[in-house]
Amino acid sequence: MMAQFLEIKEGYQDALLFYRMGDFYELFFDDAIAAAEALDIALTKRGKHLGEDIPMCGVPFHAAEGYLLTLIRKGFRVAVCEQMENPAEAKKRGSKSVVRRDVVRLVTPGTLTEESLLDARRHNFLAAYNVVRDEAALAWVDISTGAFRVMPCPPVRLGPELARLAPREVVLSEADYQNCAGIVTESGASPTELGRAAFDSSGAEKRLLDLYKIGSLDAFGIFSRAELGAMGAIVEYLDITQKGKLPLLRPPVKELAQGTMQIDAATRRNLELTHSLSGGREGSLLSVIDRTVTAGGGRLLERRISSPSRSLSEINARLDAVRFLAEQRQICENTREFLRNVPDIDRALSRLGLERGGPRDLGSIRNGLAAANDLADSLSQSDLPAKLAEASANLRGHGDLIELLDQALVAEPPLLSRDGGFIAPGYDEELDEARQLRDEGRGVIAAMQAQYAEHTGIGSLKVKHNNVLGYFIETTATHAEKMLNPPLSETYIHRQTTANAVRFTTVALSDMETKILNAGNRALEIEKRLYSSLTTAILDQVGAVSDTARALSEIDVATGFADLARSDNWSAPTVDDSRVFHVEGGRHPVVEAALRKTGEAFVANNCDLADGAKSADVWLLTGPNMAGKSTFLRQNALIALLAQTGSFVPAKAAHIGLVSQLFSRVGASDDLARGRSTFMVEMVETAAILNQADDRALVILDEIGRGTATYDGLSIAWATLEHLHDVNKSRALFATHYHEMTQLSDKLDGVENATIAVKEWEGEVIFLHEVRKGAADRSYGVQVAKLAGLPDSVVARANVVLEALEKGEREGSGQKAVIDDLPLFSAISEPVQTAPAGPSDLHLALNDIHPDNLKPIEALNLLYELKELSEK
Template sequence: MERPLINQAQIEDRLDIVEIFTNYFIQRESVKEILKDIYDLERLSSRIAFGNINARDLKWISSSLKVLPELKAQLISLDEPLINELANKLVDLSHITELIDQAIVDNPPLTVKEGGIIKDSFNEELDELRYIRNHGKQWLAKFEQKERDKTGIKGLKVGYNRVFGYYIEITKANLSLVKDEFNYTRKQSLSNAERFVTPELKEMESKLLSAQDKMVKLEYVLFTQIRDYIKKDVHTLQDVAKVIARIDVYQSLAMISSENSYVRPVFNQSKTFNVVDGRHGVIEQVMAQGSYVSNDVMIDNNYPVLLITGPNMGGKSTYMRQIALIALMGQIGCFVPCSEANIPIFDQIFTRIGASDDLISGQSTFMVEMLEANNALRYATENSLIIFDEIGRGTATFDGMAIAQAMIEYIATSIKCITLFSTHYHELTFLEEKDLGIKNVHASASIENDDLVFLYRIKSGRSNKSYGVNVAKLAKLPDAVLNRANVLLEALEENNIEHHLSNDTLKQAPATSMSVVEKYLDNIDPMALSPN
């Protein structure tokens, strides 16, 4: 979505693959189920490259790679050249899977420096150390029972902590039973017990702790060797991950295209945008089925600029957004929400929609609006798409109207790209008569029993009013306010602002020329100069 294509051949290749997945429902569903068992291989392979992968990550890599043969078989079963090309890039990585399965336990801990990650029988030295550790536990159990029998103290315990190591613990009530011939050496005193050690216990402690320490260190060495072995194939693993990602995207685009009755767009070089029954793919998902009102779009090279008027909530913004969304979806290689689409390929899409400010930077809503509009006016080409929604509403009426008219004239005469320009300044609709390539369309509405009814249809021609007072009535403003607003509106309309605008609309500001010195100075960046 962030990087749509502008090369038609590449777009058509994507659409070809999406169409294949659209036509083969059963195979597409099988592919979707297989993909559920594949983890984020691209992220996991990057962790291998940076050396911060853990044992659990390796198990996820293994389980992901195990399903690749099944995925490849499903793709090849489609017997389509473009799909076969993708399938053949899923190279055999079974040697990685086999190594991980042989070496790593099924449920490894997250940390790799405390042991417990390498399977038995993988390394002979590790198995020997584990034998010492496991039999050491049996020895301790036998030693404890032997000391109980020797001393006659049934509550005698053999324990361990990291500070004092292994010890024999005897409660103070039984201290009288400890005799000198037992060769006990006091190690620690507690409030209700004493802890002792014997030469035999110290010797075994040395063996056990040495084995445990060696075992943990050896496991980490073995893990790093496994990691480094896989790292040699990390680029192959990353390539496979990218292929899987592409397959996932294609089947996802095919799924939404099929489920929502999208159609494959046709692209043209004549700068015409013709869509039949266009819909907004996001909004229709949150509405009751069948309740979304579709609209046709017909923009040709002679009239690339649509000036859209009509009431608030009448559907102007949705109409513009769905055109931009159809263009964007088509250029990522997805089918589009309509019955028929014949559209150009845009090099850029510029939008100025909604109201926002940047208080931290000291920029008002209107300033943000102007900055975003400036970006479009400066960088758009004749192959771009511009969406301007309610330009000029953040300032005084006459200021806003003047800026809006100047912008639409500049776009029509200088940029000449497909543009949708919505406005409540219906006085500007006279621009259609100036032969600038501007066409009026409006969001239709009707008044029934003094109530405003939105039809959500975009029709040719101008709207003579914005129905603002009617929308205020829908918001339940007090009757006194509404009545007064109607009186004021009638008085303002009698001034006939549109007549004054149309009389002098194309008068140009005097051109300013720059001298050679001024041009030279204008190209100097003072911050890049040295004090000398």
Template sequence: MASDDTPLMQQWREVKARHPDALIFFRVGDFYELFNEDAVEGSKLLGLTLTSRNNGSSKAPLAGIPVHALENYLRRLVGFGKRVAICDQVEDPALAKGLVRRAVTEMVTPGAVFSDALLDSRRNNYLAAVAGDAAGEGDVGLALADLTTGELTVRRVDWDELPDVLGIHQPAELLLPRTWELFPLPGAGKATLTYRGDWLFDPRGAAEELTRHFRVANLAGYGFESGDQWLAAACGALVSYLGEVQPAGFAGLRPPRVERPGTAMVLDEMTRRNLELVETLRGTGTDGTLLKVLDEACTPMGSRLLRRWLLAPLLKPDHVQARLDAVGELFDDDGMRRAVRDALGGVKDLERLAVKVGAGRATPREMLALSASLSRVPPLIEALAPARASMVAVLRDGLEAMDDIRGAIDAAVDPEAPVSLGEGGVIRAGHHADLDELRSIRDGAVDWIARLQATERERTGIGSLKVGFNRVFGYYLEVTRLQSDRVPADYHRKQTLANAERYYTAELKEWEEKVLGAEERIGSLEQRLFAELREAVAAEVPRIQRVADHVAALDVLAALAEVAVVRDFVRPAVDGGFALEIRGGRHPVVETMMPREDFIPNDVKLDEAARVMILTGPNMAGKSTTLRQVGLIVLLAQVGSFVPARAAHVGVVDRIFTRVGASDNLVRGQSTFMVEMNETAAILHGATPRSLVLLDEIGRGTSTWDGLSVATATTEHLHDQVGAKTIFATHYHELTRLDERLAGVVNFSVAVREVGEDIVFLRRLVPGGADRSYGVEVARLAGLPESVVDRARQILHELEEQSAAQARGGAPDPNLQLGLFDGGGLPHPAVERLRQIDPNAVTPMQALVLLADLVKQAKG
């Protein structure tokens, strides 16, 4: 601290020392000021004017924003991944002795955001913490909290699986031990990395922090077991960190929920990206995603839960059946489904409203929104009365009308209450006798003052006399300079303006004091009454959160049923078997972008006897669409949704692996082929006999023979070693011959019809392999110059003629290579001669002569 700092700057430096990694928004009157290094950084990030402030014998860099504009600037800083400490004045300047006391009242970080303006209502905003023995080794504990909904979950994660789990939840902020700072955390994505001392992640200390915070003797009641030390470490560190970002306390956090492996599928980044579940391949929002098609939820918390369900398909058939039964009942009963959705239509974001109440942040209108949302619960219970599906019945029975909470809010808060408490008019008339009396006094004084202008004009004869009010000078009588000589003797000068004089009278002063005194007491009493109401409702937050959970689940089930009705989805048969059979399957997203009759459905069947499908056909014929639609139908079935097909039978898969399309990673120095091989390697190492593998164009990023070799070996490995259900879309027509020696391989192709020089894509799967890729025709459709297309046809014709000639035994091509399958269909003369030799009838000398001849012949 500089010795010549002013008292204000000394106060700022004390705050900055406690929060060195945050920008300090320091309240000075009606502005939040940034000083010194914060001012320099803030001016660059926010485009603020950088000035300076006198600081003793020096000047301190200064930048500031109006208090009312805080949210707009916070949104930008959170987008930059910055931490902001809000340092407010915590005492009344009028009562302060010396410098007004200030303190950090809130930390705003990417993972600790509460303002609706900074959040997406339809997705969670996670703060995550990771703890383990050492970075990069063994299992770790992962804790995930959404502070806006109170959700807190913990799970054990293998280090190699951590990137996929983090990618699914996409936390906005990651809390990590300080010693991991030099270790690149895989899967962190765009998360802001926050490091704290390793002591915060000590399992014993963290467990003690959890028991203290949740006021329990031990963690066994929450599902923690003896080997869960790293789960407790991550969760305890996260809760401790909350004490830093919420100094005033945080009452909305729910007890931790332990998630065990084996209940939900882990979707890797390739699958999430290639199937475009919640984000398109271009990464431009939800348009064109499965989530966009399915999200008919009526509430924000329903949308958030649907997103979580899509990213965590179930692994146990009985769990899937419970959801399917629930969706099925709402699908079959139109009246029940409509009544449920009508009731849900008036429900606001109960989860986030409950947390705001618990944290003491709820505004008067948010309290009214809470009451209005709870008023929709009784109609929802009534709509679900006929329900028989076990999941629907359990959710219905977990709802409660909460008449006590609604009654308390409605009795206290005026239906026309303003946005903020400070504007007045928050408490309903008739709720509190003292408040009503104060309002009567104020209103009487205001009425008297309102009549004063007419009275004084008549008494003084000054027709231009006006009665006005100023926040600084209070009520006044204003007379123009030209009329000042007619002012009565009982007028006392209050303020002089350029063209007028302002006065007051003793009587006006008396009534002014009545008005202002009443206003002050009204404001104070309203604040106290509203705070008491909010505290009373805060005590019931766990009840509200339970209802919110049930409402969200019912919303998702009703939304899935609505989608099934509108889009003609059917209930899949789901069991623990191996077989996958889809009849009339459709791509749920692609079919929304074209007339229903234009989309061509297809059948797919994979079982023990035919578990690997080699799918050939031209570009643009629909191979990739078929791959993706199979993956989406299986995923939807295991989410518990109906599926776009005439019929579907799905044996539960443990993982869905996809490798579709070409991409590179220039930042890491990886070519398209290297990325493709990395993805393929991950599939071959991770797939099991219970997996579904969807491959598109393996090996196309290198030479033909290299690529064909890799594609063949990959297919053999999947068939012989892994045993997974596999669909392999390829232009390597040579792969279609694998069915001759691999019992589980079947060939299918996408049908094409040739009309003259044109081709028509029929987009229908038919048994057997394709013998052409129609690349030249597709190039013409893409708009290549006619001269290029004509030359390509000529070259293609020459190559085909040469291949046919070689097949008939003509002159060999000097560049000819041996094929992979019995000569590849192009017999070499040397090979033919070898076939005619009987080794038992050849002498050693003849063998040497024969070998020399074969070498000469092989060299052409």
């Protein structure tokens, strides 16, 4: 057995080998040590008769999926090795023969299909990247849904595209692995190296032709050598991991970079599109706007948010669908009720195609197609816009398949075919007979006994059973002569004579005995055969079923957007080919949702860019910390993104000229793993924007230059704004604390000042969160520090320093002279030996606490309270 294990393991050195032994998967040697630690299970040692103790551990076969998920999430690959025969078959080759085993599947992050291993509302992409001389391409597939796409992708775009798709695994050639593995890892995917031959375009084309059983790929489009190589590598890798059982892949669709809004990884992270900065879904844009009720709709919505369209016709078709459903509330609500009954058709189809499905997947297909048919009937009574009409047309055409599955399956099929019981009574006569024998064997024998008693005229005749004869007919010895002579002897075959009885059998009884004893297995075998035929019937119509699944997802996203628009008071944007960016009463959807939970209202604001002579291309935004500058910047970026997704937007009105690229440099974080400071990260992200943004881009920049010395930072921010205005010519929102930059509005025609309004009352600052034209005269940083909970002593000292610096600036004194004149902090913090007179809380505190025992900060707080008392 160990020789067999080692031989199989030799071919899977980079994976843990799950070696099937009866009801367990066993792991040995280093695999066992690694798995025991990762899974937190017991590690044992066996095999002293072999001369050494072999480390080993195991997991139950029936619970293997949970362990697989843990291992995959921790970066392992798992080779699943199954028994290919039963022990009886092995013994035919010799008493010491080992049961034949082989790897039936290589489980990797990008090749999961099991429902329990996947997030129902997210795609699980496997990608392949291929560079061929001066061209490169990225292909990706979700084998759990069949989606298959490819696009040209120069190396500079690899990081942003991986950020958009968020694949779990990326296949790279030996030649590209060294250059690209780091980018893949940074995106959160697992890089996998594959031989260069897998990326050869000629071999790739042949693999694709064989996969789709066609003579030419021309019907799918024209593909470059790099694109063919990337797609072929995916097919080759799937063939390796799935052991020849290729999934049901839809024909590949070629995407173009110009077809979607370009968003880099930093912008996606800063805007928290699908994940919040903490890493989870909660708090992201997607979590707030997701009103879909199907798994397929949830996946489509995430794709839309990750890849907003740049096609005006597509955007406006989506908006027309949402507008219709928002206005026709009853239709929208009825449609959502139908959709709630729709299971995950795509993933059920995929599991059936890979022979990993079960009766429940057959039930999912049946229920999903039935719900689609009912929905089509409901929508047929309405005059639908083009997008919904197209989707509705794809809901029909499955009447025969629905009827077949409805007749064949019980209402609630079990998960596994080996459990049986999923074929409905009355569907198959042979199965019904087997079940009757299995469940009612005694009744059948009793009926035969009555039949034989009537036939022979012997009322005392019995049908009995023992382990030697099986079922037999028994009469007393007094009836022996009658039974042993014609005509009864022609039917009843003598088996045994005892002192008091004579025993017989019949051909019918022998046949019935065989049927009864084998009825359970026979019933299960019949059900498995019927399961196979039903699966084939579904897969014969896989294209049409997939079209229906996509149509249901399309309708789900549209109804979800309509429901969101009605409940949250969102409006339909105007999207055209201009450069206008006009938002009236815009709001941040995530912040507004958070405030709503506390009963607070969000303060809406306008934004007006590039609207002819009325507005500038760049708004220079000043104002205090905590007043809402970053929120204002982000909300306008999200409004543009939502509009091009095909959604209504959180605003009273919006006119969005197509945005080609969306860039965001908001927030501060370091990258210690790569040796980058906060300021370095800021500069790298800013450089990417200035090097790539075009005149159709929307750029939001916050606090450029704040991570370095004041004059260095000011000069960088100043030059960055000038470059955006003069060279990139982008629409931009630029927030800064460098008030000196407000002078640029006088120098650059396309720059306009805006500020966040605040009010002061009795020394306190009140944030109004209103954006107004004009410039701020101060940042209120010290007040915000006080709100944050800095000790009063520090806040007071900061005010002293601030007043001195501002006075020096007004009087023209040099900064050094001002600092030299400032008294040191310690000058006002001499030890207090006695408490002031009077019955104050301070007096009591000083009596209770000896000055020698005070912590420095406590002493300083007391000193400042003393100072205030003496002034009063």
